[in-house]
Amino acid sequence: MADVADRALTWLGLDATRQRALIGLRLRLLQRQFEREPGRMVGFIVFLVIFGPLVLLLATASGFIYVAAPEPWPVQALGIVLIGLWLAWIALPLFAFRTNEGLDLSRLLVYPLSTRDLVASALLGTLFDGPSYVTLPFFLAILVGWFEQPWLLPVALVAIFLAYALMMVTGQLVLTASMGLLRSRRFRDLSIVVFSLLGSSCYLINRLVESWAQATDAAALRTLEPLLALRWLPPGACAQAIAVAGQGDWLSAGLWLGYAVAWLAGLTWAWWRLLLRMTTGATTWSLPAPKAAAPRRPLSTSDAVAAIGFAWLPAPARAMLTKELKLTWRVPQRRIGLIQSVLAPFALMVAIFFGEMEALSRLPEWTAAGLPAIMLFAAWGLSTNMLGMESRGLATLLLTPAPRWQLLLGKGLAYTLLALAPTAFYAAVLAAIARSPLVIVGLLAGVGTALVVVAVNMVAAVYYSYPFDENSTVRQRAGGGWRTGVVQIVVVPLAMAVVAAPVTLPMLIGVWWGLPLAVTVVGTLAGLAYAMILFGWTTHYAGKTLTMREAETLAAASLVK
Amino acid sequence: MPAVEAIQLTRTFGPKVAVDHLDLAVDEGEFYGFLGPNGAGKSTTIKMLVGLLRPTAGQARIAGIDIWQEPLRAKQLIGVLPEGLALYERLTAREFVRFVGAMYGLPPRDAAQRTDELLALMDLDADADKLIVDYSQGMRKKTALAAAIIHTPRVIFLDEPFEGVDAISGRAIRNVLQQLRARGATIFFSSHILEVVERLCTRIGVIAQGRLVAQGTLAELRTLAQTGEHGTLEDIFLRTVGATDEQGREGGERSLSWLT
Numbered sequence: 001m002a003d004v005a006d007r008a009l010t011w012l013g014l015d016a017t018r019q020r021a022l023i024g025l026r027l028r029l030l031q032r033q034f035e036r037e038p039g040r041m042v043g044f045i046v047f048l049v050i051f052g053p054l055v056l057l058l059a060t061a062s063g064f065i066y067v068a069a070p071e072p073w074p075v076q077a078l079g080i081v082l083i084g085l086w087l088a089w090i091a092l093p094l095f096a097f098r099t100n101e102g103l104d105l106s107r108l109l110v111y112p113l114s115t116r117d118l119v120a121s122a123l124l125g126t127l128f129d130g131p132s133y134v135t136l137p138f139f140l141a142i143l144v145g146w147f148e149q150p151w152l153l154p155v156a157l158v159a160i161f162l163a164y165a166l167m168m169v170t171g172q173l174v175l176t177a178s179m180g181l182l183r184s185r186r187f188r189d190l191s192i193v194v195f196s197l198l199g200s201s202c203y204l205i206n207r208l209v210e211s212w213a214q215a216t217d218a219a220a221l222r223t224l225e226p227l228l229a230l231r232w233l234p235p236g237a238c239a240q241a242i243a244v245a246g247q248g249d250w251l252s253a254g255l256w257l258g259y260a261v262a263w264l265a266g267l268t269w270a271w272w273r274l275l276l277r278m279t280t281g282a283t284t285w286s287l288p289a290p291k292a293a294a295p296r297r298p299l300s301t302s303d304a305v306a307a308i309g310f311a312w313l314p315a316p317a318r319a320m321l322t323k324e325l326k327l328t329w330r331v332p333q334r335r336i337g338l339i340q341s342v343l344a345p346f347a348l349m350v351a352i353f354f355g356e357m358e359a360l361s362r363l364p365e366w367t368a369a370g371l372p373a374i375m376l377f378a379a380w381g382l383s384t385n386m387l388g389m390e391s392r393g394l395a396t397l398l399l400t401p402a403p404r405w406q407l408l409l410g411k412g413l414a415y416t417l418l419a420l421a422p423t424a425f426y427a428a429v430l431a432a433i434a435r436s437p438l439v440i441v442g443l444l445a446g447v448g449t450a451l452v453v454v455a456v457n458m459v460a461a462v463y464y465s466y467p468f469d470e471n472s473t474v475r476q477r478a479g480g481g482w483r484t485g486v487v488q489i490v491v492v493p494l495a496m497a498v499v500a501a502p503v504t505l506p507m508l509i510g511v512w513w514g515l516p517l518a519v520t521v522v523g524t525l526a527g528l529a530y531a532m533i534l535f536g537w538t539t540h541y542a543g544k545t546l547t548m549r550e551a552e553t554l555a556a557a558s559l560v561k
Numbered sequence: 562m563p564a565v566e567a568i569q570l571t572r573t574f575g576p577k578v579a580v581d582h583l584d585l586a587v588d589e590g591e592f593y594g595f596l597g598p599n600g601a602g603k604s605t606t607i608k609m610l611v612g613l614l615r616p617t618a619g620q621a622r623i624a625g626i627d628i629w630q631e632p633l634r635a636k637q638l639i640g641v642l643p644e645g646l647a648l649y650e651r652l653t654a655r656e657f658v659r660f661v662g663a664m665y666g667l668p669p670r671d672a673a674q675r676t677d678e679l680l681a682l683m684d685l686d687a688d689a690d691k692l693i694v695d696y697s698q699g700m701r702k703k704t705a706l707a708a709a710i711i712h713t714p715r716v717i718f719l720d721e722p723f724e725g726v727d728a729i730s731g732r733a734i735r736n737v738l739q740q741l742r743a744r745g746a747t748i749f750f751s752s753h754i755l756e757v758v759e760r761l762c763t764r765i766g767v768i769a770q771g772r773l774v775a776q777g778t779l780a781e782l783r784t785l786a787q788t789g790e791h792g793t794l795e796d797i798f799l800r801t802v803g804a805t806d807e808q809g810r811e812g813g814e815r816s817l818s819w820l821t
Contacts, residue, residue, distance in 0.1 A: 185694055319663030330651035395613055395647035400664035401637040470650060547632060551615035
């Protein structure tokens, strides 16, 4: 069997030994992805359980449309499905590039491989890529859809083959062309943020789609014929060939298939040329080189905040605060927390104004009650694993003689500030609409909540830090073992709920039971004072403990085990 | 009183003894080279001496202060270029060095002035406002070194300071280290580049399998290793770490069967 395969490869002008080695490499890299991070296997299984049935459902639905939907929808749907798959083939490898080393052909350029061997290995390698298996059920649905018209099957088979080839070649072309871009640190940063925010903005997208669907005339949707435009794109031409063959126009079908073949030839040629350029050392697309450093500003925003608002802090605490403000923006995984703390209040406002919460009639009360919750989640997200988040810099930090309570004070204030800034903005907007002092009261309780949440995370960080790699391609790596996991997932939230109760309850009781404003304000201020005292005490306690446990904290957060 | 002192310093990782009852003393003003093959325990020893890795047993003292009893007092006296560099990669070099200056309690103006001078000396001033994550290995090393010496420490620990550094940068680093030593600083450094150790160090310690197998000046080590007066540090090193195979051949004499 192996002999036959070898002979076939040799007949194609390929080096069988090298092809075997390249396929072996691809398989091994795939296997290593799961071995190196067992959590990824869990993610993969969850993905299969959730998205596997979804893919099968969509493929079945498409097959049902091909068979049962009235004209012109079967062919229109076919066009949409093929174009959708084509776009997925283009987009998914770009994002998978971050985690799948096998996609990076440039690593093979140091070896004496011919362009033909590179092309063949890339194409054979797609057999191990997820999109191949997502595509398969959709292709089966097409065959089933046109099975009842057997005279169409030859055209459908050729069209499917061409569509698959176009997907592979276009995907590889885009991947090869953007290799320089994909390897850049800036693309990696951007993709981490975009991926995470896509997930968390589902609610808003859902809202927008619902509004759009309600505003759109259903009759207009029925008369849409997207294939009229899509047929000019490569896989659209394949769908159009099937469509016209269904009408008995075999000549047009042949012409459309010829058009798709021309696309395939052109794209393959472009990919080939690009690989040749790569093998001869020419570069592919990349982001422009960073411009020469701009003239230094005397004071950055973070420096200004620290210098103006926190001049009273000891120098190490102030330096720490400034650093945290900068890094929360510059480290992509941390930037997500910051952006989410901006989006969360926005989602709350959307919820209020879409009337989900019968809230408009009691806007001041809802706002006052909502602000501490928003601050809680924002501060929690920003300050979780606060020492591990120092990443490689933690060793440098712990080598310095700066009093540890000062370091924690600077960090804690930075997180509180970052949680407060967007919330305060929304609170101001809501206060202007609601015209009620209760919003301000809610914000004060929110500040207190943020302080106690940060305090809890401070203690958790000293005892239960875990590694965080700012250069990793995923949002956050959990590597602290089961005990750290239990603490972070169970103990920390419980502790937060307990210590936050005295901060928020006076405000909540006052607002919901309609107590006199003065009583509510006094209760809230007392809660805030408690939060400040707790924050101050915890800072000193955690600082003292950290001084004695530095080696253990560093070992727990170390990236090298 | 020694500037650096290890007393029966031991570290185990499970069954593996990485550093085995190490006794070592480095006097003030010395330029001490710490040599050993890969995995001999050099970095582990340095980590225990600077307070980054808790010893399983034994003591580590800096100028008489036990770094595990009074960590902040001891850390005020030292500057460290650690293994792996431990940089904040999303800060610029200028921001990073200033930040470290602030951590050592330097007034902001002094920290800024020293940072500018250090970066100019390391030939990093043109790139000082670029993020460290975009730096080459040599630039990172120079940034880490600048941060390690911004507070004029009394004792400087350098773990492989010349690895991955080009000749020009290497010269700059050597000059800085010699200046620091001329001012009375003690330098404790590990390196695989024996030529540099030979040229710079006043005393050399060789560690193998977690134990200090030889220590002394170059002349003393020649006598100890019986290499003769023209023996190089490489000869001494190979003899003292016992890098021989079953046939009694030294590591450098082994060869590949298909090349002979």
